[in-house]
Amino acid sequence: MPSTPSLNDLRQQQQLAFLAQKTELRIGHAHACPLPPEHLAELDEHASEVTAVLESGLTARVFQLKLAGADYALKKARPNCLVQNLDGQTSFLNELQRRAEIDALRQRHGGFSGIVPTLYGSLAQGIILSPWLSGGTLQDWDERKLIQLFASGAELCRHGLFEWDFCPGNLIDDGRQLWLFDFGYxxxxxxxxxxxxxxxxxxxxxxxxxxxxxxxxxxxxxLEQEQTRGQDSALAAFRLEKEIAIEAYRKLRLELGADGANGDVLGWLDGLGQQWRQALRGDGEALYWQEGWRSHRLDLDDDIRGQTCTPRTLARCDWMLNALQGNFDALRSSGALAHETIRPERGALLDHYRRLRSQAEDFQIA
Structure with missing residues (x-):
């Protein structure tokens, strides 16, 4: 009996079919552009209107434009996405689809204060134009930034939009508001x-x-806090994030309950909050090992599958290897190793993650 296709399978099939038909998808209005869209599509880093170029995006390059005294962000799709899988191939289309849905939700309900608005976008022209956000990509965390990101993420979840990639390069902080500006995943x-x-x-x-x-x-x-300020500082920052998460989930649970969510969803949210509250009644260290191992393991897997590894990938893998060598008992007792696909023994895990680190070295991107 054939297996039921996953949500990802269905989405990929629909998006690949859409791309194969070469159908245009346009959002926003051409009159919102400071230049005709066809002119924007032709701009490169040598154009007089371009004041800066951000090359870090794997799906697109971002140009800062200054026109008529205003600054704009022009995202131009790369001819070939640097993420080597189907999600990478469809990421620009996906971003346009999600921006169209967010703009429609914003018009109906308001809100989304931490989500960058879209002025214009075109699949055929490979461009997305937005207001330029002052500030820079996220380098550090504090209470305000965490509260704002959890609020934006929970608002997206409530409206059926699940963001998979909250990497620092997708977040801009202007000193007052933390902004999410990339929706490819x-x-x-x-x-x-x-x-x-x-x-x-x-x-x-x-x-x-x-x-x-x-x-x-x-x-x-x-991980950087551990290295520069010590374990106690990292644990304190982890506790702050979990306390903010607990409150965000409490509010989301109430909203989804009012919207008619079923018992499975509400019970799942209740269970997460209860687990975190119970762990934080103590020192939270067991939860730190559990969540830290999971986070580094999943991020390592994401980077290797997409062949988009960086020095940060290697640092994460080194954290895991060091934890296995020096804190294996803490990992095991915390339940951090419960989802491993190989024997949860120190030697086997060390061999496994050393092999993965070697792969991550081979998949380093510029």
């Missing part, structure tokens, strides 16, 4: 019956908002 799901957009939507409960923030961003920063 944000996918649809039903928040009233599903946990996320993985699997069938309700069979992979380990992926959720706090997990994605921790996996793609926060634990990489906590």
């Amino acid at each position: 944000m996918y649809r799901f039903d928040p009233l019956t599903q946990f996320n957009s993985a699997g069938q939507g309700n069979d992979v409960p380990e992926h959720h908002l706090a997990e994605r923030i921790e996996t793609r961003a926060y634990f990489a920063w906590l």
Whole structure:
């Protein structure tokens, strides 16, 4: 009997079919552009209107434009996405689809204060134009930034949009507001019956908002805190993030309950909050090992599958190897090794992650 296709399979099939038909997808209005869209599509780094170029994006390059006294961000799709899988091939289309949905939600409900608005976008022209956000990509974390990111992420979840990639390069802080400005890996799901957009939507409960923030961003920063300020500082920052997550999930649970979410979704959110509150009644160290191991393991897997490894990938893998060598008992007793696909023994795991580190060295991108 054939297996039921996953939500990802269905989405990829639909998006590949859309791309094969060469159908245009346009959002926003041409009159919102400071130059005709066809002119914007022809700009390169040598154009007089371009004042800066951000090359770090794997799906697109971003040009800062200054026109008529105003600054704009022009995202131009790369001819070939640097992420070597189907999600990479469809990421620009996916971003346009999600931006169209967010703009429609914003018009109907307001909100989304931490999500960059779109002035214009075209699939055929390979461009997305937005206001330029002052500030820079996220380098450090504090209470305000965490509260704002959890609020934005929870708002997206409530409306059926699951963001998978909260990496620091997708976040801009202007000193007052933390902004999410990249939606290439944000996918649809039903928040009233599903946990996320993985699997069938309700069979992979380990992926959720706090997990994605921790996996793609926060634990990489906590690793730096361990190295520069010590374990106690990292634990204190982890506790702060978990307390903010607990409050964000409490509010999201109330909102989804009012919207008509089923018992599985509400019980899942209740269970996560209860688990975290109980762990934080102590020193939180067991939860730190559990969440840290999961975050570094999943991020390592993401980078290797996409062949988009960086020095940060190697640093994460080194954290795991060091933890196996020096804190194996803490890892095992915390339950951090429960999802390993090989024998949860120190020697086997060391061999496994040394091989993965070698792969991550081979997949380093510029």
